[in-house]
Structures are given as C-alpha cells and as structure tokens.
Amino acid sequence: MPGAGSRVRTEFAVIGAGICGLAAAWALRKRGHEVLVLDQGEAGHSLGGSHGSCRIFRLGYEKPAYVTLAARARDSWTELEESCGERLLAPTPQLTFGPQVAEVRAAMAAAGTPAELITPAAAAERFPGVKVSGQVMLETGSAVISADRSLTALGRLAGQPALRVGAEQGKVTRLAIRGTGVRVSTGAGEIDAERVIVCAGPWTARLVADVGISVPGWTSLEQVAYLARANSHQPSAVTPIMVHYGGEFPYGLPVPGSDHYKIGIHFGGPPVDPDQQDHAADPGLAGRIELAARQFLPAFDPRPVKVERCIYDNSPDTDFIIDRVGPVVLGCGTSGHGFKFGPLIGEWLAFLAANGRGTGGGRAADAAPPPWFALSRF
Numbered sequence: 001m002p003g004a005g006s007r008v009r010t011e012f013a014v015i016g017a018g019i020c021g022l023a024a025a026w027a028l029r030k031r032g033h034e035v036l037v038l039d040q041g042e043a044g045h046s047l048g049g050s051h052g053s054c055r056i057f058r059l060g061y062e063k064p065a066y067v068t069l070a071a072r073a074r075d076s077w078t079e080l081e082e083s084c085g086e087r088l089l090a091p092t093p094q095l096t097f098g099p100q101v102a103e104v105r106a107a108m109a110a111a112g113t114p115a116e117l118i119t120p121a122a123a124a125e126r127f128p129g130v131k132v133s134g135q136v137m138l139e140t141g142s143a144v145i146s147a148d149r150s151l152t153a154l155g156r157l158a159g160q161p162a163l164r165v166g167a168e169q170g171k172v173t174r175l176a177i178r179g180t181g182v183r184v185s186t187g188a189g190e191i192d193a194e195r196v197i198v199c200a201g202p203w204t205a206r207l208v209a210d211v212g213i214s215v216p217g218w219t220s221l222e223q224v225a226y227l228a229r230a231n232s233h234q235p236s237a238v239t240p241i242m243v244h245y246g247g248e249f250p251y252g253l254p255v256p257g258s259d260h261y262k263i264g265i266h267f268g269g270p271p272v273d274p275d276q277q278d279h280a281a282d283p284g285l286a287g288r289i290e291l292a293a294r295q296f297l298p299a300f301d302p303r304p305v306k307v308e309r310c311i312y313d314n315s316p317d318t319d320f321i322i323d324r325v326g327p328v329v330l331g332c333g334t335s336g337h338g339f340k341f342g343p344l345i346g347e348w349l350a351f352l353a354a355n356g357r358g359t360g361g362g363r364a365a366d367a368a369p370p371p372w373f374a375l376s377r378f
C-alpha cells in the first residue's frame with residue numbers, strides 16, 4: 001500500500017463499495033478498464049446502505065418505467081450470476097396488497113408484464129404463512145436477492161487487489177479537479193483519476209461539494225426485524241414476499257438459507273446524519289413492525305430474534321441520481337429501492353464514465369441511463 005505522501009494514477013476511481021460502486025467497478029473491469037475502488041469501511045460494513053442478508057427483487061412498481069427497468073435489471077442479475085457461477089436470486093412469489101395495488105397492476109400491464117389478482121382466501125390457502133386482505137396481486141417475477149453474497153461476488157469480479165478499504169487506505173477526504181481529471185485525497189496518499197465515480201450513498205453530497213456539485217437529499221435510519229416461526233406453525237412449502245404498497249408500507253421476505261422472515265416498514269425510520277448513526281433498536285419503530293407482523297404473518301412469532309438498522313440515501317423525489325458532471329460520475333439517491341437495480345446501475349455508471357465506449361459484452365444493453373435520473377431535474 002502506498003504511504004501518506006505517495007500519488008498513484010488510475011483510469012477510474014470508484015468511491016463506495018456498496019452495491020452501486022462494486023457494480024460500476026465490475027462493469028468497467030468487463031470493458032478492460034483499470035479501476036480502483038475506495039471505501040471508508042470494510043466491504044458490506046453496517047453503516048452503509050447495502051449490508052444485511054437479503055433484499056427484494058420485484059417488477060411491481062406504480063410507474064411503468066420502473067417496471068421496464070426492473071425487467072432489464074433482471075437480465076443484468078442473470079449475467080452476474082453466470083459470471084460468478086453462483087445463484088444470487090431465489091425466485092419467490094410476491095403478494096402485493098394495500099391502497100396502491102391497482103396502480104401497480106396497471107403499471108405492470110402497461111409495461112407488458114401483467115400480474116394476476118387473487119382473492120385473500122386464495123392467497124391464504126396457497127400461502128398459509130401470510131395473511132393479507134383487500135385486493136391482492138400475485139407477482140411471479142419477484143425474487144429474494146442474497147445481498148451479502150452479491151456484494152462478495154461483485155467484489156471478486158471487480159478485482160479484490162483494486163479494492164482499498166478502511167479509514168486510512170479507503171476514506172476519501174477531498175476531491176479536486178486537476179486538468180481534465182480528478183485528484184482524490186486519502187489518508188494513504190493521493191490518486192489522480194481520469195474519472196471518478198462517486199457511489200458514496202448519503203455521503204456523496206459532501207464529497208462532490210468540493211468540486212462545486214450540489215446533490216440534494218436526506219438520510220433516514222431504517223429498522224428491520226428477523227422473525228422465527230411460531231411453534232404452532234409447521235414450515236409451509238413457500239413463504240412469499242409480501243408488500244403492503246402505499247401508506248404505512250410494511251414489507252417482508254423469507255431469509256435465504258434460514259427459516260427466518262425479515263420484516264420492515266419502507267420509509268419508516270427517522271432522518272439521521274449518516275456520521276451519527278445509533279444502531280440501537282428504536283422502540284417506536286419496533287412496535288409498528290410488531291403490529292404489522294401480528295397483522296400479516298400468522299406463521300411467525302412477532303417478537304424478533306434479531307433487529308438491524310440500515311440507512312436509506314434519499315433523493316427529494318425518490319428517483320435515483322445517475323449522471324455525469326465533467327469528470328465526476330454520480331450514482332446515488334437510491335431511496336431505499338436501489339439494490340434490485342444494482343448491476344444495471346453499474347452498467348449505466350460505466351457507460352457515463354467511459355463516454356459510452358465499449359460494449360461490455362454483456363446482455364444488458366450498453367446504454368445511457370434514463371434522462372429522468374439526471375441531476376439537472378432538481
């Protein structure tokens with residue numbers, strides 16, 4: 001490792017080894033580029049937004065454009081699975097219910113991926129572990145993503161030797177424009193990069209302010225609970241993902257490789273300074289999650305066996321921020337729904353960073369990100 005006074009050169013520096021940064025690094029490596037990835041913590045550390053066992057992959061969104069992008073993201077996941085030789089997504093049916101279910105169903109139909117409505121009685125018969133009411137949509141294109149294994153696989157494909165982590169080696173303290181590139185300062189010296197890709201979650205705004213870029217947003221500290229099966233319930237063949245879409249927004253998913261079920265409330269947590277995170281369980285949030293568990297999960301004990309905190313990096317409109325300003329590429333504002341798009345976001349960031357050069361050889365079309373993710377919309 002270089003000493004404090006040293007300076008290295010690289011084609012691309014990626015700041016942040018969460019799902020977006022690692023996916024961008026992999027996409028650049030696929031194109032034969034030289035990439036250095038920096039993170040202030042160990043990969044998958046608990047203060048970032050990508051840690052934990054699992055995430056939901058779903059096509060169901062209330063906007064048709066997101067349904068279309070999610071279908072593209074599914075292809076990017078397949079390519080990642082083929083490249084790493086591991087199954088990262090476990091196809092799992094999803095029950096969507098709640099006030100926006102009709103909107104989600106209409107968006108899916110508009111995007112050409114229709115989903116079936118079933119009665120609550122039919123849902124209960126098919127999936128006795130979950131109890132839902134009202135209009136219920138059965139989505140079959142959904143899956144549980146093994147989040148921790150995905151980060152490990154991407155880190156491997158992105159090239160471990162090019163990964164520098166920790167307060168000394170990996171924490172970026174300053175960015176400065178130097179000629180046509182960017183000088184990146186760390187405790188272990190400076191890095192001159194032709195382009196820098198900033199995927200630093202809610203820390204992005206502070207970093208890029210150094211080079212005159214203003215990124216709006218805020219951070220929330222979310223909470224999830226892991227539930228064990230209630231003694232009275234035998235494991236059923238399939239426990240589905242559940243999403244109560246709209247209003248108070250509880251969601252849940254079976255944890256891969258375990259008999260536990262993970263439950264949380266989308267946008268349930270309070271605003272937080274990402275540098276002042278207190279990961280003690282929030283009793284108010286715990287109560288709301290327990291209430292949802294009692295209401296929707298008859299097969300599980302509502303008292304959690306484990307609680308986790310995790311941050312959301314929120315843009316003002318909850319759409320992502322994927323853009324390039326001079327030599328600085330931005331991938332942030334994932335607003336609590338970015339994991340499922342990770343490998344596709346990586347493709348977009350690599351495209352922006354490399355000026356659209358190269359094809360990557362992958363299945364996902366090497367194309368620019370949608371214009372509605374541009375920073376200039378704010």
Ligand SMILES: Cc1cc2nc3c(=O)[nH]c(=O)nc-3n(C[C@H](O)[C@H](O)[C@H](O)COP(=O)(O)OP(=O)(O)OC[C@H]3O[C@@H](n4cnc5c(N)ncnc54)[C@H](O)[C@@H]3O)c2cc1C
Nearest residue numbers: 016018020040049050056172200201203310334338339340
């Ligand atoms: C509880 C919870 C449940 C979720 N569920 C889902 C879901 O079911 N489906 C879904 O699609 N999405 C879900 N998400 C959202 C998804 O996990 C995030 O959108 C995504 O992981 C964000 O990834 P990221 O790479 O943008 O940011 P992060 O993972 O936060 O990575 C940013 C990295 O930048 C590093 N960094 C910051 N500053 C510096 C610096 N100065 N120098 C070096 N490194 C720095 C940080 O250490 C961090 O590791 C969920 C999120 C949470 C918290």
